[in-house]
Amino acid sequence: MVVFIVIYGFLKKVDIYDTFIDGVKESFSMIFNLFPTFIAMILAVNLFINSGVLDFILSFFESLFSLIKVPVEILPLAIVRPISGSASLAYLNSIFVKYGPDSFIGLLSSVIQGCTDTTLYVISLYFGSIGIKKIRYSLYAGLFADLIGIIASIIVVNLFFN
Amino acid sequence: MVNIIWMILIVVGVFYGILTNNLETINNTIVDSTKISLDMLFKIFPVIALWMGLTKIAEKSGLLEKLSIKLSPLLTKLFPEIPKNHESLSLIASNMIANIFGLGSAATPFGLKAMSSLQKLNKKKDTASRSMITFLVINTSGLTIIPTTIISLRMMYGSLExxxxxxxxxISTLFATIGGILIDRILARRYKN
Structure with missing residues (x-):
């Protein structure tokens, strides 16, 4: 893919070197924008996890989840994911610390994070920008797509890596 | 919304820590969190930088545009209300392609332009039109082939692959997108009446 893009650009007579540098420069502003939300969310999420509240809450759901053979640890990810990308990334971070990225939970969480999006944020941003107040069924449809994504991830990860 | 969640996470976490006599953990967590954030940022930064450099070439060379044109027959089926050759279709296509390549920040400007272009076709200006909702559902179903951030985060924690x-x-994202489009179709019909 890397080679393809570079050769394609060269053949189309694009100034590939300078363009690449420009693109990298743009990533700086993106990272700058990410940093404050990272700090805020890692602080909050880690407080919630390290204090033991999360384990306490999850223990209620454990038996239900073990019934369908799904690790209960993905529940917070599924709840937080549509609301805040940084918070779910912070939680994914803590899962990697605890279980490692190549564990079953690590793989499953990676796929869930990858195949869903911050539905609530996108809806408020896009509709807010053009002054739409009645969003009708868009929230249900968006969340339903996320739910399908999560169910599909569980099935696919089970088939691929178990 | 985010305000409330943020507060609940912090307040509940700290109080639970106090109740269970775990004050030291709480203090350490507060002090460590900025360091962890910075670590995380440094580790995912190189991958994002590299990928954004490459996609800039894809953008300048017209590769993204070419891919967007390929999408348009599909889009006319997904958005039957939009007149053919309307500008919003190409904006939607650009947004989708950028999303597929994992370029969230490049996708957003296209998405916002597509929305305001759809608003021109909209009859009731304060109510979301059917095309807008279809576009949003496709957008929020997380269509992507290169989840850059996750790959870099996995590298950071020493993933072997x-x-x-x-x-x-x-595969999962395809299911999510198809499921989203189906429910969008069903709900669109129900909300008509």
Whole structure:
């Protein structure tokens, strides 16, 4: 893919070197924008996890989840994911610390994070920008797509890596 | 919304820590969190930088545009209300392609332009039109082939195969997108009456 893009650009007579540098420069502003939300969310999420509240809450759901053979640890990810990308990334971070990225939970969480999006944020941003107040069924449809994504991830990860 | 969640996470976490006599953990967590954030940022930064450099070439060379044109027959089926050759279709296509390549920040400007272009076709200006909702659902179903951030985060924690999840992600995201479009169709019909 890397080679393809570079050769394609060269053949189309694009100034590939300078363009690449420009693109990298743009990533700086993106990272700058990410940093404050990272700090805020890692602080909050880690407080919630390290204090033991999360384990306490999850223990209620454990038996239900073990019934369908799904690790209960993905529940917070599924709840937080549509609301805040940084918070779910912070939680994914803590899962990697605890279980490692190549564990079953690590793989499953990676796929869930990858195949869903911050539905609530996108809806408020896009509709807010053009002054739409009645969003009708868009929230249900968006969340339903996320739910399908999560169910599909569980099935696919089970088939691929178990 | 985010305000409330943020407060609940912090307040509940701290109080639970106090109740269970775990004050030291709480203090350490507060002090460490900035360091962890910075670590995380430094680790995912190189991958994002590299990928954004490459996609800039894809953008300048017209590769993204070419891919967008390929999408348009599909789009006219997904958005039957939009007149053919309307500008919003190409904006939607650009947004989708940028999303597929994992370029969230490049996708957003296209998405916002597509929305305001759809608003021109909209009859009731304060109510979301059917095309807008279809576009949003496709957008929020997380259509992507390169989940850059996750791959870099996996690398950071020493994953042996950071890209192992890519195929599983693509399949799951396809299901999510198709499921989203189906429910969008069903709800669109129900809300008409």
């Amino acid at each position: 950071p890209t192992k999840i890519v195929l599983a992600c693509i």
